[in-house]
Amino acid sequence: KKEYAGLHAALVTPYTETGEVNYRELKKLVRRLIAEGIDGFYVGGSTAETFLLTESERKGILEAVLEENNGEKLVVSHVGAISTRQAVDFAQHAEAAGADAVSAISPFYYKFTQREIEDYYLEIMAGSGLPMFVYNFPNLSGFALTEPFLERLKSSSRLAGIKFTSSDMFQLERIKARNPGLTVWNGFDEMLLSGLAAGADGGVGSTYNCLLPLVRGVYDRFRAGDPARALAFQRRANEAIEVICRHGVFASVKKLLEYSGIESHGCRRPFSPLSPEGEAELRRVYETHLAR
């Protein structure tokens, strides 16, 4: 069984010039992150623009990552969908393809009841044999998990943990304190150190694609018992993340990757392309923090 602790890159989806998924560049990114010391991959999440992809692209991306990873690092497949039936289908595909675990955002748009959302997770867990990481992201999904909700999900032995994309560090700390057996991943990269201090076991992040050396510094210094050095790394990362957030997270992450030789041709519409000012600022970030 692989470790759940550590840093997991929420992989971006590179495209070709004509906007098709670029599996060659995706594999190159996977290989590079392994060389840089990543602990795992979160495939097909928000960062992958997953709801702008077709079902077969989502499956193809997972297969490509598993192939390049070749059993080396943890591979978590995001299988979330509005439809339980579709999420179960993705989870069964993930299991058959060889992923280590699944994760799912709560079903959105129709404002499902808490009970409906609980049933969604229980049905995904019953429908495949893989451990489940609930993806809690209230800002985008409109649903914020609660402890009674978690209690109901714990009736399945497949509940493995939570991807906690919220700035409520009080809630993170309480959940981890009361559920030491669940893995909690910090979801906002700009708060990785805060999440770790509150008890998170690691993180999942979009900026890990391009800022791994800085993020690694935060994590490793914290684990080594040196919070002051960890904070120095977090500050450097946040100088970059501030610019990344200002100009669109996914397009910015992709631009930084492009500077280092991984082409991805922006994001799918309706995401807009980077502005010229955004590009110029990102270039400076690259030169200050990332160029070697």
Ligand code: NAY
């Ligand atoms: C995902 O599913 O890809 C993630 O949630 C990764 C976590 C990221 N959240 C989102 C919504 O992109 O890395 C964070 C985030 O981009 C970063 O903290 C900047 O705000």
